[in-house]
Amino acid sequence: xxxxxxxxxxxxxxxxxxxxxxxxxxxxxxxxxxxxxxxxxxxxxxxxxxxxxxxxxxxxxxxxxxxxxxxxxxxxxxxxxxxxxxxxxxxxxxxxxxxxxxxxxxxxxxxxxxxxxxxxxxxxxxxxxxxxxxxxxxxxxxxxxxxxxxxxxxxxxxxxxxxxxxxxxxxxxxxxxxxxxxxxxxxxxxxxxxxxxxxxxxxxxxxxxxxxxxxxxxxxxxxxxxxxxxxxxxxxxxxxxxxxxxxxxxxxxxxxxxxxxxxxxxxxxxxxxxxxxxxxxxxxxxxxxxxxxxxxxxxxxxxxxxxxxxxxxx
Numbered sequence: 001x002x003x004x005x006x007x008x009x010x011x012x013x014x015x016x017x018x019x020x021x022x023x024x025x026x027x028x029x030x031x032x033x034x035x036x037x038x039x040x041x042x043x044x045x046x047x048x049x050x051x052x053x054x055x056x057x058x059x060x061x062x063x064x065x066x067x068x069x070x071x072x073x074x075x076x077x078x079x080x081x082x083x084x085x086x087x088x089x090x091x092x093x094x095x096x097x098x099x100x101x102x103x104x105x106x107x108x109x110x111x112x113x114x115x116x117x118x119x120x121x122x123x124x125x126x127x128x129x130x131x132x133x134x135x136x137x138x139x140x141x142x143x144x145x146x147x148x149x150x151x152x153x154x155x156x157x158x159x160x161x162x163x164x165x166x167x168x169x170x171x172x173x174x175x176x177x178x179x180x181x182x183x184x185x186x187x188x189x190x191x192x193x194x195x196x197x198x199x200x201x202x203x204x205x206x207x208x209x210x211x212x213x214x215x216x217x218x219x220x221x222x223x224x225x226x227x228x229x230x231x232x233x234x235x236x237x238x239x240x241x242x243x244x245x246x247x248x249x250x251x252x253x254x255x256x257x258x259x260x261x262x263x264x265x266x267x268x269x270x271x272x273x274x275x276x277x278x279x280x281x282x283x284x285x286x287x288x289x290x291x292x293x294x295x296x297x298x299x300x301x302x303x304x305x306x307x308x309x310x311x312x313x314x
Contacts, residue, residue: 011268011269011272012036012038013036013037013038014037014038014041014088014092015032015037015038015039015041015042016041016042016080016088016104016108017042017043017075017101018042018043018044018045018071018073018074018075018079019042019043019044019045019050019051020044020045020046020047020048020049020050020071020072021044021045021046021047022048022049022050024049024050024051025044028050029042029044031298041080041084041087041088043075043079043080045073048071048072048073049071049072050071051068051069051070051071052068052069053066053067053068054066054067055067055257055296057254057255057257057295062250062253062256064255064256064257066257074101075101075104076103076104077103077104077107080104080107080108085107085108085111086111088108089108089111089112089115089117092112092115092117093117093118093272094117094118094119094120094268094271094272095108095109095112095117095118095119095120096119096120096121096122096264096268097109097119097121097122097133098122098124099122099124099125099127099129099130099133100127102127102128102129102130102132102133103129105129105133106129106132106133109136110136112136113136118138118139118171118271119133119136119137119138119139120137120138120139120140120141120264120267120268120271121133121134121137121139121140121141122141122260122261123140123142123143123146123150124143124146124260125143125149126146126149126150134167135167135169136169137167137170138169138170138171139170139171139172139173139174139267139271140163140167140170140172140173140174141173141174141175141176141263141264141267142173142174142175142176143175143260144156144176144178146175147159147160147162147163147173147175150163151163151166151233153233155201156175156183157183157185157200157201157203157204157228157230157240158200158201158230158231158233160173160175160183160185160200161185161200161228161229161230161233161234162230162233162234163185164185164187164236164238165233165234165236170187171186171187172184172185172186172187172277173185174267174281176260176263177245178245178259179245179247180245181211181218181242181243181244181245181285182242182243182245182263182281182284182285183240183241183242183243184240184241184243184277184281185228185236185238185239185240185241186238186239186240186241186277187236187237187238188225188237188238188239189237191225191237195225195226195227195237196224196226196227197226197227197229197235198226198227198228198229199229199231200228200229200240201230203226203228203240204240204242207221207223207240208242210242211242211244213244215244216247217246217282217286218243218244218245218246218281218282218285218286218289219243219282220241220243220244220277220278220279220282221242222239222240222241222242222277222278223239223240223241225237225238225239226238226239228240239277241277241278241281243281243282243284243285244282244285245285245288245289246286246288246289248289248292248293252293253292253293254292254293254295254300255292255294255295255296255300256292257296257297258291258296258297258298259288259289259291259292260288261297262284262287262288262290262301263284263285263287263288264284265287265301266280266283266284266286266287266288267280267284269283270283270284273313275312279312282312283309283312286302286308286309287302287309290302290306290308
């Protein structure tokens, strides 16, 4: 769980979680503080273990295997006092949840909703309590398999329509597709009565044909506002966006660990910085691509002064 406070110099990150007073926990705190993250709302347990993950990267196949050990004891709502919660959300511009620790996350999410702070959810896979969080979400970024698994729709475009119909607070939903880029469906609220009704699958196919696959950097193609119909599900008025991913030469592709998280972090930055979707999606793909060129989940992440980001961050 995180909260973002936006200032003139950039974004201040506030992190809410719990760790144990062990070597891993102290390493987590040191690393976050070194990157300027506000860790004052992290609960440190005297006993237990901090979460950690062993990641095995295959240099030949460019695949990875993750062996995760969750932290213990898990954070519960009682670990976060009301005064701490209110302080953490003070002047926050957006709140992000990864779907874990759902009981505590719901407490934070409900308070954020009371304060009209937008919420972004990382929907990697169905988890306990995730449905309750999704009902409060303004933005959702999904893994490739989540939309169809959650809605039982037969295609991804139909699933995205279903998600916007089932989650009326949702402004947009984005599904990441790895090297194939991403698809985003944005709700439109000011459509004219003459707005065209189209089949969402056919509409997406026509949009895919407009992608510039030869471009050296990620690009984005957007549709006009349309009434997007999913057969047997319903119709939603919105815009479709298709974003490409960076084509990374095999010699430069080192490790994809954390690429999805890098993409989401960039989306959060873009929302806080009021980027248009046409700018946000290539920006996020650039950040994810940069991360893939180094070993580990965070070591390859670009900073604001990185020349690969200068066209986005002025």
